[in-house]
Amino acid sequence: MKHHFIRNIRRETKHYRWRMGASVCFVIVLFLVLIARMYYLQIVQYEKYNTLSEKNRVAVLPIAPNRGLIFDRNGVLLADNLPTFAIHIVPEQAENLDETLALVDKLIGLSERQMTNFEREKKRRRRYEGVPLRLNISEDEAATIAVNSYRLPGVNVVGGLMRYYPEGEVFAHILGYVGRINEQELQQIDPARYRATQFIGKTGVERYYENYLHGDIGLENVETDVRGRVLRVLSIDEPVAGNNLYLTIDINLQKKAEKLMENTRGAIVAIDPHNGAILTLLSHPNFDPNLFVQGIDHESYDNLTGDIDQPMFNRAIRGQYPPASTVKPVIALQALHKGIINTQTSIPDPGYFKLPNSTHLYRDWISEGHGGSVNITRALIESCDTFFYWMGDKMGIRNITESVVAFGLGSPTGVDISGELSGLVPSPEWKRATKNEPWYPGETVIASIGQGFFIATPMQLAHMSATLATRGKRVKPHVVAAIELSNGDMMEIETEELPPAFKGSQHWNTIQESMKSVIHSSRGTARFLSDNPYKIAGKTGTAQVFSVPQGEKYDASVIEERLRDHSIFIGYAPADNPTIAIAVIVENKNGASRIGKQVFDAYLLGE
Amino acid sequence: MAILHSGRNRETNSNSLQKRASLWQRLHIDPLLLLSLLILMGAGLFVLVSAGNQAAGMLDRQLIRFGVALLGMLVVAQIPPRYYKMAVPVLFLLGTLLLVMVLMFGDVGGGAQRWLDLKIIRFQPSEIMKLVVPMMVAYYFSKRPLPCTFKDVIISSVIVIIPVLLVAKQPDLGTALLIAASGLFVLFLAGLPWRYIIGMLVAAMIAAPALWLVMHNYQKKRVLTLLNPESDPLGAGYHIIQSKIAIGSGGLWGKGWFKGTQSHLEFLPERSTDFIFAVLAEEFGLVGVIVLLSLYSLIILRAATISMQAQSTFTRLLAGSITLTFGIYIIINIGMVSGLFPVVGIPLPLVSYGGTSIVTLLLGFGILMSISTHRQLVSD
Numbered sequence: 001m002k003h004h005f006i007r008n009i010r011r012e013t014k015h016y017r018w019r020m021g022a023s024v025c026f027v028i029v030l031f032l033v034l035i036a037r038m039y040y041l042q043i044v045q046y047e048k049y050n051t052l053s054e055k056n057r058v059a060v061l062p063i064a065p066n067r068g069l070i071f072d073r074n075g076v077l078l079a080d081n082l083p084t085f086a087i088h089i090v091p092e093q094a095e096n097l098d099e100t101l102a103l104v105d106k107l108i109g110l111s112e113r114q115m116t117n118f119e120r121e122k123k124r125r126r127r128y129e130g131v132p133l134r135l136n137i138s139e140d141e142a143a144t145i146a147v148n149s150y151r152l153p154g155v156n157v158v159g160g161l162m163r164y165y166p167e168g169e170v171f172a173h174i175l176g177y178v179g180r181i182n183e184q185e186l187q188q189i190d191p192a193r194y195r196a197t198q199f200i201g202k203t204g205v206e207r208y209y210e211n212y213l214h215g216d217i218g219l220e221n222v223e224t225d226v227r228g229r230v231l232r233v234l235s236i237d238e239p240v241a242g243n244n245l246y247l248t249i250d251i252n253l254q255k256k257a258e259k260l261m262e263n264t265r266g267a268i269v270a271i272d273p274h275n276g277a278i279l280t281l282l283s284h285p286n287f288d289p290n291l292f293v294q295g296i297d298h299e300s301y302d303n304l305t306g307d308i309d310q311p312m313f314n315r316a317i318r319g320q321y322p323p324a325s326t327v328k329p330v331i332a333l334q335a336l337h338k339g340i341i342n343t344q345t346s347i348p349d350p351g352y353f354k355l356p357n358s359t360h361l362y363r364d365w366i367s368e369g370h371g372g373s374v375n376i377t378r379a380l381i382e383s384c385d386t387f388f389y390w391m392g393d394k395m396g397i398r399n400i401t402e403s404v405v406a407f408g409l410g411s412p413t414g415v416d417i418s419g420e421l422s423g424l425v426p427s428p429e430w431k432r433a434t435k436n437e438p439w440y441p442g443e444t445v446i447a448s449i450g451q452g453f454f455i456a457t458p459m460q461l462a463h464m465s466a467t468l469a470t471r472g473k474r475v476k477p478h479v480v481a482a483i484e485l486s487n488g489d490m491m492e493i494e495t496e497e498l499p500p501a502f503k504g505s506q507h508w509n510t511i512q513e514s515m516k517s518v519i520h521s522s523r524g525t526a527r528f529l530s531d532n533p534y535k536i537a538g539k540t541g542t543a544q545v546f547s548v549p550q551g552e553k554y555d556a557s558v559i560e561e562r563l564r565d566h567s568i569f570i571g572y573a574p575a576d577n578p579t580i581a582i583a584v585i586v587e588n589k590n591g592a593s594r595i596g597k598q599v600f601d602a603y604l605l606g607e
Numbered sequence: 608m609a610i611l612h613s614g615r616n617r618e619t620n621s622n623s624l625q626k627r628a629s630l631w632q633r634l635h636i637d638p639l640l641l642l643s644l645l646i647l648m649g650a651g652l653f654v655l656v657s658a659g660n661q662a663a664g665m666l667d668r669q670l671i672r673f674g675v676a677l678l679g680m681l682v683v684a685q686i687p688p689r690y691y692k693m694a695v696p697v698l699f700l701l702g703t704l705l706l707v708m709v710l711m712f713g714d715v716g717g718g719a720q721r722w723l724d725l726k727i728i729r730f731q732p733s734e735i736m737k738l739v740v741p742m743m744v745a746y747y748f749s750k751r752p753l754p755c756t757f758k759d760v761i762i763s764s765v766i767v768i769i770p771v772l773l774v775a776k777q778p779d780l781g782t783a784l785l786i787a788a789s790g791l792f793v794l795f796l797a798g799l800p801w802r803y804i805i806g807m808l809v810a811a812m813i814a815a816p817a818l819w820l821v822m823h824n825y826q827k828k829r830v831l832t833l834l835n836p837e838s839d840p841l842g843a844g845y846h847i848i849q850s851k852i853a854i855g856s857g858g859l860w861g862k863g864w865f866k867g868t869q870s871h872l873e874f875l876p877e878r879s880t881d882f883i884f885a886v887l888a889e890e891f892g893l894v895g896v897i898v899l900l901s902l903y904s905l906i907i908l909r910a911a912t913i914s915m916q917a918q919s920t921f922t923r924l925l926a927g928s929i930t931l932t933f934g935i936y937i938i939i940n941i942g943m944v945s946g947l948f949p950v951v952g953i954p955l956p957l958v959s960y961g962g963t964s965i966v967t968l969l970l971g972f973g974i975l976m977s978i979s980t981h982r983q984l985v986s987d
Contacts, residue, residue, distance in 0.1 A: 007752065007920070012798075017915050019796050020927045024911045027934035031900050034941050035893075041855040041945060042893045049855025053869055 059222050061129065064196035065215030066161060068242030070175060070205065072251040073481055078171050079206070081161040085142045088130030091122060093154030100152055101133075107148060108141040110134065113295060117180060121198075132198060136162055136294050163199060163293045167251070169286040170258045173314040174249060174417065174479060176204020177289035193217055196239075202292065203314075205245065205479060207418040212483055215242035244484040248277035256602040257282040260595045265587040266566075267315040267458040270599055273466035273572060273581040275495045276475035278415070279603060281459075283315040317420040320455040321585055324541035325383045326570045327404055327450040329468055329511045331392065332376055334403030336507040340395045343510055346375040353389035355441055362389045362445050365542070380514035383525050383540065385449050392448020397439060400447050401427050406501040407464045408474065409456050415477045416493075423460055426453035451544060461570050461583035467501055468515065469537070469572035469581045471508045474498040515539055516575045526569070529597045534604055537578075538571025540593050543585075561588055569593035573600045580604070635684040635980040637913065643905045644957070644972060648673055650902065651883075651958035657865050658879040658886040659960065665879065669960055676969040683973030687981045688922045691974065692746060699743040699766075705732035706773035733774040733782045734963045737932065738971055740770055740786050744793040745924035755797055763794050778823055781939075781951040788935050792928040797920075830949045846882070847946045849875050854888040854945055861892030879960040881952060884944045899958075903937050910972070913979040922978045929971040936968075 041049065070079035087104065094100040101118075104110060114134055122131045133155075137145075142157045149155065163178045165171065178199040181189070185200055194200070196217055201207035218239030222232065257268045261284035270279040287304055296304075304312055313319065335341050351369030352361040364370065364385040370378065379387035392400060404410065410425030424430075426447060428439035446452040456464075459477070467474050476496040483491045502508070515537035518524040525540045543566040569592035572581040580603050584592040631638050652669065659665040709732055744763045751759050767790030775783035795804070819827065853869035862868065867889035870878045878886050887895050907930055914926030933956060940955045942948040954964050 012920065013923075015798050016796060016923055016927070019798065020911060020915055020923075020930075023792070023795070023927070023931050024907060024934075027907060027931065027938070028904060030934075030938050031904060034938065034945070034947075035897060035900060037942075037945050037947060038854065038888065038893055038896045041851060042858055042888065042896075045855050046858045049852050050858065052852045053856035 061220045061222055062196035063218035063220055063236075063239045064160070064198070065217060065239035066241040067163065067178070067199070068209075068213040068215065068244045068484075070213075070245045070247065072247050072249050072254075074250065075246070076251045078165065078167055078247065078251070079175055080164045080166060082164045084136045084160055084162040085139070086135045086158050086160050087133045087137060087145060088156045088158045089118070089133050090130050090154045090156070095153050097154075100155060103148070103152060104133065104145070104155060107144050108134070108137065111297070113297070117295065120183065129195075130156055130158060132158075135160075135198070160198075165289045165293075168288045168290065170254055170282075171249075172204075172286040172289045173283040173316055174204055174247070174254075174281050175289065176206040176418065177202055177292040178206050179292050180295055199293070201418075203419060204417050205247070208416050209243075209245055209480065209483075212243040212245065216240040240486055243486065245480050246482040246484070246490075247479055248272070248481040249280060249479060250603075253280045253599070253602055254282065256280075257599060258284070260598050264589070264591070264595075265309055265315075266585045266592070267319055268582065268584050268595065268599060269316050269458045269462035270580055270582040270603070271462050271466045271477050273469040273578050274473075274475070276466070276477040277481060278477055278479045279580060280599065281316050281417075281479065283313070283317075283319070285309045285311040287311040314417075314419060315458065315585070317415065317417055317457055317459045319585065320421055320423050320457055321566055321568065322452070322454055322543040323404075323409070323450040323456045323461060323464075324543040324566075324568055325385075325449055326461060326464075326539050326541040326568050326583075327409075327454070327456075328380055328383065328388060329515055329539055330403050330407050330464065331388065331395075331400055331448055332380060332514075333502055333505065333507055333511050334399050335391050335395050336376065336510060337502060337505050338395065338399060340399070341376060341391060343376060346373045346378075347387060347390055348372045349374045349384060349386040351386070353386045353393075353445065355393065355445065358442075360442065362386075362442075377510065377514050377517070378523075380511070380539070381517045381521055381524050383518075388448045389445045392444055393441065395448075397426075397428060397444040397447060400444065401425055404464075406499075407467050408498070408501075409460055409464065413459050413463045413477050415459055416480055420459060421457055423456040424453060450541065458583045458585050461568070461585075462581060465570040465572055465583055466581035468511070468570075469578035471512070472501045472503045472505070474500055512537055512575070515571070519571075520575075526593045529593060532597070532601065532605075534573055534600075535575035536571055536573045536597065536600060537575040538569060538593065538596065541568035541570075542566070543568055545588065564588040567592040569596040571596055571600075573604060632980055634681075635976055636681070637909070637976045637979045640906065640909045640913070640972060640976060640979075643902060643909065644969075647899075647902045647906065648957050650899065651955075653864070654883060654887045654890070654958060655879060655960055657867065657890060658870055658883050665960060672965055676966045679966060680969040680973035680976070683970050684976035684980065686977055688919070688925075688974070688978050691742065691925075691977075692749065692921050695739070695742045695746040698739050702732055702736050702739045703770055703773070706736065706770055709733070710773065710776060731782075731963055733770075733777065733779055733786070734967050736770045736774065736786050737782070737789055737967050738929075738974070740767060741789040741793045741928035741932070742925055744790050744797075745921045745928065748793065748797040748924055749919065749921035755794075755799060757803075759797075760794065760799060760803055763790070763797075767791060767794070778826075779952075780826060781953040784939070784951065785932060785936065785953065789928050789932040792931045793924045796924050796927045796931075826949075846876050846950055850882055850885040850944050851946050853885040857889040857892045857895075859892050859894060861888070861890045861895055864890055866890060881940070881950075881954055881959060882944055883959050884941055884955050887958075888945075900937075903934075907934050910975055913975050917978050926975055926978050929975055933968065933971070 066081055069077060069081070072078055089097070089100065091097050101110070101115070110133070118131060118133050137157075145152065145155060145157050165175060165177070179202045180198055181194065181200045189200070193214070193216070197214065201210040201213060206213065216239060219237040221234040221236075253270070257280045261268065261282060264284055266284060268280060268282045271277065272279055291300055336343070349364060349369040349371060351367050352363050354361060362385070365383065369386060370382055370384045374384050374387045376387070378384060404425055409423055412420045412422045426443070431437055431439050431453075443452055447454055463477055466477075474497070476498055478493050480493055482493060485491055516535060518538050518540065519526045519529045519536045521527065526538055529536060545563050545565060566588060567586045567590045569584045570582065571593075572578040580600060582596050582599055584596040584599070586592040586595065652666065655669060656666055743766050747763055747766060748755065748759070755763070767787060771783050771787045771790070774786060849869060853867065853875050856862070856869065857867075867886055869875045869889050870886045875882055875885055887899060891898075910926065910930035910933065914923050914930055917923035917926050936953060936956045939948060939951065939953050943950055943953065954961055956968050957965060
């Protein structure tokens with residue numbers, strides 16, 4: 001013991017016992033306070049709490065917000081909400097859920113899909129909340145359920161709203177569609193916000209603008225009886241409807257585009273080059289989005305996905321095609337800009353190009369060639385491949401890549417429709433990384449006419465066309481013009497400027513004049529389009545699907561339909577003051593430039 | 608007289624060591640304490656079966672936990688208190704070090720850093736500190752003459768406040784509160800002069816607004832919710848509203864075992880853990896509540912008796928603190944469930960489903976048994 005003191009054990013013990021005794025008494029007193037509290041809750045207020053517990057369970061019911069509507073630029077309704085009836089089951093109220101479900105099946109029929117949906121929805125509901133079993137039932141079915149309600153405890157017919165697309169397939173690839181929330185989406189959404197919501201945007205604008213369209217959930221405090229039936233509403237926190245959207249699309253132009261693409265596979269994208277507003281966006285064939293709202297049945301779904309024409313495939317933003325000769329103006333601009341050629345530079349065209357020390361012939365689309373002296377202007381107007389082979393070899397792949405990247409190829413345009421793909425601009429680095437192979441000079445040669453590994457979406461080509469129209473000023477394309485806020489104000493989508501391409505270059509005139517001559521000169525590849533009161537500037541292209549063996553000639557009549565060349569057209573009009581820029585792709589047949597012109601006519605002349 | 612008295616006590620007890628209580632004494636078991644603990648735990652399981660609503664494995668896991676904890680209690684009871692006393696400073700330093708490590712490397716669970724992963728086992732050092740902190744303060748006072756001086760108060764307060772702050776920082780307000788209480792009980796039992804007690808109370812009242820400023824948002828919300836549960840009926844207030852409905856609707860006799868609608872229809876949250884008292888009150892009514900509190904009182908009275916009969920300063924202060932902390936546990940939990948206190952995560956001792964607190968509580972009772980059965984062999 002290092003402490004030298006004498007403990008007064010007697011005093012210490014006495015002191016301790018006093019304090020400990022007092023403390024224990026205090027604890028016991030607090031216990032009595034707790035018992036008094038219990039007496040107050042369980043005896044004095046018994047009636048109140050018993051009522052709350054047994055007779056009137058207070059329930060908070062969520063109310064789904066109305067989804068925002070979607071209109072075209074003139075206010076024509078494109079996505080509506082229609083009132084429907086649905087059958088909901090409160091599992092807690094059904095005395096025997098399996099029996100109840102069997103009886104509902106007997107009365108109005110239930111599909112397997114509806115059953116699995118029901119099981120999934122059941123898991124994310126709170127107790128005493130209705131779980132949707134069948135949506136969009138007919139009035140007869142609703143009546144059948146109502147008549148049998150005494151045998152169906154917990155089964156309710158509930159009114160609700162369902163998405164409806166009055167224009168059907170014409171807007172399918174712009175709007176996309178809504179569908180029931182699936183497991184994967186369940187992980188990503190805020191469960192509190194979506195507690196009453198059954199539908200979510202799956203593709204297109206519906207998906208891209210989901211946050212605006214959805215709105216805010218409402219809550220309703222209700223008193224319910226033992227079986228969960230609502231006795232009275234205590235208070236309501238009203239839901240806030242989703243924002244309405246106004247598109248940049250004009251429904252008449254869109255319908256015209258649909259008609260032009262009849263019996264055709266392909267896509268049309270038209271843009272206002274000054275503000276990026278998309279005037280029409282069509283992928284054909286298309287599908288009826290209304291099928292997906294109620295949950296499409298297996299047979300129809302298999303028919304859609306199994307269709308060789310792929311109506312579900314959004315060619316406008318996901319179709320990736322070789323841009324072919326449509327990139328020639330861009331590559332020409334780079335060559336002029338970098339001083340690799342000038343407007344006087346000309347070469348003879350024997351109908352083919354040959355790399356030094358190689359026997360391989362890169363053939364022009366005209367087998368006998370374009371004549372003794374082809375310069376850049378002629379090469380663009382007549383789409384002379386030989387000139388571009390030669391020039392591409394001279395300028396190198398890096399120059400080609402640099403120019404098309406400046407016009408936005410190789411990366412998504414950022415258009416506000418979900419699912420856009422980025423295409424591909426090949427480069428030696430890309431080839432090394434993905435194929436572990438070196439870049440061959442021959443690949444530069446075919447890249448210079450937009451073939452080879454080169455791919456781009458119609459969206460990107462339309463954007464490129466718009467940039468050619470504005471002499472390098474680039475704006476982000478968008479399909480939504482304005483969002484209507486809940487207070488009624490319109491929030492306009494602002495024009496988003498992108499880094500310009502070849503801004504202020506002195507060679508723009510050469511390129512634009514050449515593109516104009518493609519239509520309006522006697523040798524232009526699209527001279528048959530020149531019968532109109534305004535001027536068009538454009539460039540045609542032919543994308544190879546099937547490569548013709550060395551020494552053979554392409555002959556459409558002997559090649560299987562699906563392997564025939566795609567025709568492509570980019571252009572803008574009026575040529576001197578463009579208000580519309582376009583890209584058209586027609587799969588496996590000619591006619592892209594004619595369709596492009598007809599869209600111009602419709603937009604500029606109102607035909 | 609008192610000396611004579613205790614001397615005689617010692618004599619009769621040493622006689623009894625050889626005759627009456629030979630078996631229990633040799634096993635180092637306090638039969639009355641053990642019996643009341645077993646009854647309480649049995650009754651708790653009864654409630655848990657209903658609260659868990661036949662959740663698979665819940666009963667088994669709780670039984671295993673009880674088994675392990677009881678075994679630990681019996682082992683702890685075999686070790687004479689003087690060994691604990693010897694080990695205390697090391698245990699305290701080690702515990703504090705572990706708390707620091709938790710803050711630095713601990714695993715985050717439920718938004719707070721409480722767990723330390725030692726590869727083999729994961730545990731909460733803060734739980735152990737519920738025993739080590741009162742031991743350390745008792746150890747300190749066993750080296751000092753009593754009643755304590757101002758210097759003693761300061762030093763012992765520092766011993767308490769360091770681990771409390773470390774635990775509060777995790778943040779685990781409930782455990783910090785219990786550790787603080789267990790340490791302050793020792794201080795009080797050691798004879799903290801009343802003027803300090805009053806001074807502390809005044810200081811606490813002044814500090815309350817300052818505390819409000821450093822509290823986490825969720826803690827503030829709990830306090831506000833307590834004052835007006837209806838203000839947030841879907842969020843924090845939901846627990847309290849539903850818990851009060853469960854208790855109140857139980858009435859005098861309760862709705863019967865397995866017949867509590869509040870708990871079985873899942874209106875009641877956390878019904879097998881922190882809010883298990885509401886299940887008991889709903890299904891067994893006021894009568895059940897009184898039976899439960901009587902069982903608790905029995906344990907507390909027996910534990911208090913052990914502490915009063917303890918012969919050294921260290922053992923009696925420690926025993927007293929363990930006893931009172933057990934009481935405070937009960938009061939805070941029931942007060943919380945019935946809407947008297949804010950919701951702090953403190954389980955109903957030995958009834959709530961859940962691991963760590965059961966082990967710590969029974970180890971504490973093991974120490975009490977050790978103190979009770981090693982009495983004659985101890986000299987300070």
